[in-house]
Amino acid sequence: MRAKGHSPTQRTLAALRADGWTAEVVERYNHFSRTRKDFLNGIDIVAIKGEITLGVQCTSGANHAARVAKLKALPEMALWLVSNNRKLQVWSWSKHKVKRGGKQVRWTERIARLVMGADGIISVDPVYKKFVMDLTNGLDHVSFY
Numbered sequence: 001m002r003a004k005g006h007s008p009t010q011r012t013l014a015a016l017r018a019d020g021w022t023a024e025v026v027e028r029y030n031h032f033s034r035t036r037k038d039f040l041n042g043i044d045i046v047a048i049k050g051e052i053t054l055g056v057q058c059t060s061g062a063n064h065a066a067r068v069a070k071l072k073a074l075p076e077m078a079l080w081l082v083s084n085n086r087k088l089q090v091w092s093w094s095k096h097k098v099k100r101g102g103k104q105v106r107w108t109e110r111i112a113r114l115v116m117g118a119d120g121i122i123s124v125d126p127v128y129k130k131f132v133m134d135l136t137n138g139l140d141h142v143s144f145y
Helices: 008-018 061-073 075-081
Strands: 022-025 028-030 035-037 045-049 052-060 086-097 105-116 122-124
Touching (some): 008 022, 008 045, 008 105, 052 061, 061 105, 061 122, 075 086, 075 105
Parallel strands (some): 052 086
Antiparallel strands (some): 022 045, 086 105, 105 122
16 A cells, blocks of 8 residues: 655645744644634644744645635635734645656645735735745745745
8 A cells, every 4th residue: 555645734834844934733623523624714724933923725736726716705814814914825735747758756835825905805916926845855945925
């Protein structure tokens, strides 16, 4: 039997801690109903670094757009973003080939930062780029917020 890999939540937690964040999983599993419950219905991980508090929704690469849409529709996320010191991001993980035509693959992350506009509507920050992390070679970027 083949060993299972790390979940998107585990990968995100490792990446945040490697970047110096104090992070903890706040998603809970209800054994009775066999369901998972996110903090404020949309946050899997809360991380703190300095004065910044970061809420992260973790998912697989295929579900990235659905999670962004989910967070944009939740009124709880508007309450989260009212504070200037709180940030909200969606991290999705997928495998990509290191070289075209090659066999070697690595997990890459896609990060979408959600921001509150002046009109009170949550949108994706268009300036925020896609970052790549190779778990074997370390971080390829400076910071996650």
